[in-house]
Amino acid sequence: MENSSFTVTQNNIKNFSHIELKRLKHQVDAQLSKDRVRQTIAERESTISSCSHCKGKSFIRCDVTRQGHQRYRCKSCKKTFSSLTGILWWLKMCLIRWLTNYF
CATH class of the missing domain: 1.10.287 (Helix Hairpins)
Structure with a gap:
């Protein structure tokens, strides 16, 4: 501006x-x-240095979310995660966004 x-x-x-x-x-x-x-x-x-689920150190980039966040796939547990996986405030932000969009 x-x-x-x-x-x-x-x-x-x-x-x-x-x-x-x-x-x-x-x-x-x-x-x-x-x-x-x-x-x-x-x-x-x-x-990011380890899997958010199993703390494995071996992972690869696999895709990008709709919001543009990099996702990774752990070679140990085969689960995907991002830098936001397991963060409580991220869940709160998603809930607030959902509530403001639908109510």
Whole structure:
């Protein structure tokens, strides 16, 4: 966003209703959350050293998820995993996304 349009947005915030401000806050929070998730994913993908299921050290790249995350297949247990497998907050994010899309 250009600096001038950002300034205009800042000035227009004074005229927003309470509901519009809440909607704007929700959009900003969602964007910030996505950015944190993307950063964490990138950090985890660069440090994968073992299978999330059996802790085996021998695995290969097998495919990419719809969201663009690299998936791996363990040569020991034959299961697939990604940098997000077994992360509780990822499950929470998926549940929140599902709830906001369907309700």
